Amino acid sequence: MRGQLRRLGLGHDQRRSVSTTDIDFYKWTQWIFLQLFNSWYDTDTDKARPISELENGFASGERKFLHEREWNSLNRSEKREIINSYRLAYLAEAPVNWCPALGTVLANEEVTAEGRSERGNHPVYRRPLKQWMMRITSYADRLLEDLEILDWSDAIKTMQINWIGKSEGAEIQFHIGESQIEVFTTRPDTLFGATYMVLAPEHPLLREIVADDWPADTPEHWKNGSRKPREAIKAYQESAAQKTDLDRQENKDKTGVFTGAYAEVPVNKKQIPVFVSDYVLMAYGTGAIMAVPGQDERDWEFAETFNLEILRTVQPPDTWEGDAFTGDGPAINSDFLNGLKVQEAKARMIEWLEDTRNGTRNTTYKLRDWLFSRQRYWGEPFPIVYDEDQLPIAIPEDLLPVELPDLMDWAPRSLDENSDPEPPLGRASEWVTVDLDLGDGIRQYRRELNTMPQWAGSCWYYLRYLDPSNNDEFISTEIEAYWMGGETGGVDLYVGGVEHAVLHLLYSRFWHKVLFDLGHVSTREPFHRLYNQGYIQAAAYQDPRGIYVDAVEVIEENGDFFHNGELVTRSFGKMGKSLRNSVTPDEMYDKFGADTLRLYEMFMGPLDQDRPWETQSVVGSQRLLQRVWRNLIDEETGDLIVSEEEPPSRLKRILHQTIQSVRDDMENLRFNTAIARITELNNEITKLDSHTPRDIAEVLVHLLSPLVPHIAEELWEKLGHKNSIVYSQFPTAEPSFLVDELVEIPIQINGKLKSRIVVANDCSSTELKEIALLDPKISSILSGNQIKKEIIIEGKLVNFVI
């Protein structure tokens, strides 16, 4: 890998090379973990603060302690548990993604929509486990808002927006007998239209509310075939538990069971039936909804299946032919809301709910806290030990790093769905306990056996890269300010693939904001400008059985493709072994040289798009370099053949126009068009009868140098320079040469091009018109026709309307 980078002249700075697995690096990853562990999120000031400030606040009474008992009446261990529940890095028993095939739990971001692992595509199961979490949800709003200051593509921004999934609305209390159930809705304005309620099958309050017997007149199809509600609910819960996420997605037919219970709608005291259905997810909102079929398509569908009342509370337009109406319109059937538009009605209803203590304004997010521990060997050990209270204690900074123990057998075990995760570090029997003096004498502690995910190191490596050998700090304050500061703030340009949209790029932003709050970095965001490069794809070929054949052996004939005489079909995909379509940089280097390879890769299309590799086309780039070489060097002797003459003024103009566009293109990473401009310049030089003037040659080499450094350096040296071209100033365009003395102006009749005239660049519109009318083609068309209108734009065009 390093060899390939070097061979291609990619100019990586070896001195700044960092590896997240080096002890010197992960020592600081552990240090950052401690910053998170030792902080809490203060919602009053909207930033992270040291946890000691919270503790002192509780102790002094300065900060209100909103729990049942007085802070000072708690014992040490109770206090610790409370404090722990505020930390940005905390342990929690929660439903997590357990991937037995990988032997580890995974973060939500690492599980695909199909409920499989991003890595390896293995099945993932939800199950409750005690794991380390990162309180990224505290930052949801800031992660959302600060997207605005970033120069990122809309694609990535929307992916993050969707992932954070902010919805504003209200939480409303419903009474079911003695019990109370909270519902989250983004449409509190439709409360009068609530005609039934639905709980998720996993909802904990089901136990309390399910009736003993079906009420009289309960329709048969509400009963799930059971004689008693409890039986019906139990059967439904079991069948729902069997369904995978995939099943739920594929089969969107509404199913459900009546609980036998009725809830009271707070605003009109109406009694509505309570159902259980798996179209309500426990993981979102409160796991319970008020169903408003009139304004919600899913509820409409369910209402139709179970013959439930449908009441419109927003007036759809007259032309409306659909079912549920989710658009805007005046409220109807809604008492004090009648006539109000959705926005006003929402606000009014929230006011009413808060006044009457039936609910509160609330916001929910799809984003969950980040599951941070893994049961793998290759990861940073947590700088955490446990004492006899089984509560986590941070290893002091001066005892870092906590090194990974040597393990002969470090592979994760492949387990099944029902087994528990087994951290490989548990096999390091010498290591699992440790004697430490943490202030009260040497005592034995039990180590944390989980490790951090691979994202931990990549969350902050861009900072360490700036100051890679600092042994005293994770980065020096001055160096951080120098590189990360400036107008924009953050990394100036970050090029990477789109696949990290809601993984690395979200996690990094989160860590960076924590470090910012604690005063360790000076910018709100880590990456100011993000550029997602496309992938180079290559043609892959499948034989009639669908098996991929070696792409290099395929021959084309009249648009069809053959492999050993057999017809094969073509598709495009990422290069790789499975598609048997790889072309390695080394092969290309050997055949064409590093400069040609670089030039071709930059020329084949816009950087942000996927582009198909075509070995056949690489010669084009090689030819350009050969032509440039021959324009400056005698092929036979190897001598420089540039002339010291002043270049002709026409060529000088072309030269400066080229400088201008190449600068602009490079600034915007449009290397393909920059190369096209350079090619045009070189083609002009080739047409010269005399040798290339030095002024032209030097600029040409300069323009090429970032793209093809090797040949550029050699030509630069042959031009007589002692120092490397990288130390010389990139050319700047002379404004006076950017305008041509003569310009060609198109002449249109009725907007269609009929002729062209060449005029001085400062030709006035009256002159333009006169010259245009003199043009033989134009005059012959115009003769006998009345000009109705004329559009004359100086320096641009002439258009006569007849």
Place this chain on the structure above:
RNA sequence: GCGCCGGUGGCGGAAUUGGCAGACGCGCAGGGUUUAGGACCCUGUGUCCAUUAGGAUGUGUGGGUUCAAGUCCCACCCGGCGCACCA
């Protein structure tokens, strides 16, 4: 279903604020140089009609705005990616 991105010659792709569609390259065709070869040089190359001159037509489809639309507006089709019963 929702969101984002895209659709231009045989191919990869160009085209500021609406202003000459197809820059540049590959491929292809014809010619030149060479003992030969092409990773060399020159010329041509959107499509259709025409011997030429020239004409018509043309940026996924259908409408619209405009003197003028690849570009703006409306409706739709196709492809890629992401999310998906998110209340």
